[in-house]
Amino acid sequence: MTSSTTEPTTYAVAADADVVRVRQAVRDLAVQAKFSLVDQTKLVTATSELARNTLVYGGGGEALVALLDKAGRPGIEIWFRDEGPGIPDLDLALTDGWTSGGGMGLGLSGAKRLVDEFEVDTAPDRGTRVRIVKWRR
Structure with a gap:
């Protein structure tokens, strides 16, 4: 975490309801931080995609x-962590249109475009860590 003004709140991501819970928590925080409606939507969309990836x-x-x-500039930082199989080819996974499952292939690459900072740490059989930050404009 970088220069947090709040202690991070941890949310389990183990079911569809948890994806909704994380998305709502991020929206509430974005409203509190006075993000524009457009930036709220971008951040919530990225959160939804990444929380769903964490689950699925x-x-x-x-x-x-x-x-x-x-x-003095507020931002929101979100870490997604799992202990799943990891991403064997991150460059490929970040390519628009590529999917490892039945999705549209816009999850990681789409989330990356919607935020200001995006980092992925992953390896086969080691799980995945994704960090995103959105700053208020």
């Missing part, structure tokens, strides 16, 4: 959500 491809895991402050 990672077998479940957790999301950690924190409010950031960078020289």
Whole structure:
């Protein structure tokens, strides 16, 4: 975590209801931080995609959500962590249209485009960690 102004809140991601819960928590925090409606929507969409990936491809895991402050500019940082099979070819997984399952292939690449900072740490049989940050404009 970087310069959190709040302690991160951890949410389990083990069922569809958890994806909804994380998405709502992020929306509430974005409203609190006075993000524009467009930036709220971008962040919530990225959160939804990544939480769903954590559940479907990672077998479940957790999301950690924190409010950031960078020289008076609020941001929201979210970590998604799972202990699933990992992503064998990250470059391929970040290619628009590529999917390892029945999805449209827009999850990782789409989420990356919607946020200001995006990091992935993954390896086969080691799980996946994704960190995203969205800053208020």
